[in-house]
Amino acid sequence: MTDRTIGYIVGSISSTSINRRLAKALERLAPEGTTLVEIPIADLPFYSPDHDADFPQVARDFKQAIDDVDGVIIVTPEYSRSIPGVLKNALDWSARPWGQGSFNGKPTAVIGTSQGGIATAAAQQHLKAILSHYNAPTLGQPEGYVQTTPGLFADNGEVTNDQTAEFLVGYLEAFGALVDRYAAVPVAA
Numbered sequence: 489m490t491d492r493t494i495g496y497i498v499g500s501i502s503s504t505s506i507n508r509r510l511a512k513a514l515e516r517l518a519p520e521g522t523t524l525v526e527i528p529i530a531d532l533p534f535y536s537p538d539h540d541a542d543f544p545q546v547a548r549d550f551k552q553a554i555d556d557v558d559g560v561i562i563v564t565p566e567y568s569r570s571i572p573g574v575l576k577n578a579l580d581w582s583a584r585p586w587g588q589g590s591f592n593g594k595p596t597a598v599i600g601t602s603q604g605g606i607a608t609a610a611a612q613q614h615l616k617a618i619l620s621h622y623n624a625p626t627l628g629q630p631e632g633y634v635q636t637t638p639g640l641f642a643d644n645g646e647v648t649n650d651q652t653a654e655f656l657v658g659y660l661e662a663f664g665a666l667v668d669r670y671a672a673v674p675v676a677a
């Protein structure tokens with residue numbers, strides 16, 4: 489089996505984020521040989537084209553962190569039937585300077601959790617449209633719609649429901665296969 493490093497971005501900066509707990513759960517459940525590392529976005533300033541000529545170090549680090557991993561999982565809440573502004577801001581940084589999009593050819597998966605019945609499905613559709621524009625190969629199945637119930641995810645990432653844990657293991661396996669498939673594919677500029 490190939491060793492892989494997968495970055496994850498949490499689309500919430502809430503100190504009590506249930507999506508961060510979901511990300512921790514994925515970290516815990518990662519198969520042998522797969523390491524999950526966080527790619528932080530909370531310290532990115534608002535993107536402006538004024539920065540294009542000279543990106544701040546925090547934005548350079550963010551783009552480098554995406555370059556350094558074999559794939560990216562975006563774990564996000566749904567805000568107003570779309571993605572939170574902090575995540576959109578990070579994605580805007582990733583897309584610039586023009587011609588240097590960090591997600592070009594980068595295998596990417598999206599997943600999210602909310603208390604609501606559609607479990608971030610609307611946000612994920614918007615996110616997949618953005619990633620398609622970025623030319624990121626995205627995981628189509630399984631779809632990562634995780635409805636939260638109180639106590640489903642502990643702070644340390646423990647999953648208290650066996651079916652949910654099984655689903656997450658299968659999700660990680662499917663994404664690992666996508667990452668491996670694209671590892672050998674050269675990225676067009």
Ligand SMILES: Cc1cc2nc3c(=O)[nH]c(=O)nc-3n(C[C@H](O)[C@H](O)[C@H](O)COP(=O)(O)O)c2cc1C
Nearest residue numbers: 500502504505506507508565566567568569602604
């Ligand atoms: C501004 C705002 C908008 C929200 N919009 C939605 C929404 O469209 N759909 C949904 O399922 N939940 C929505 N929620 C509820 C979030 O799913 C819930 O707050 C969740 O805990 C956020 O994830 P987090 O804990 O990881 O930050 C919204 C919450 C906020 C603060």
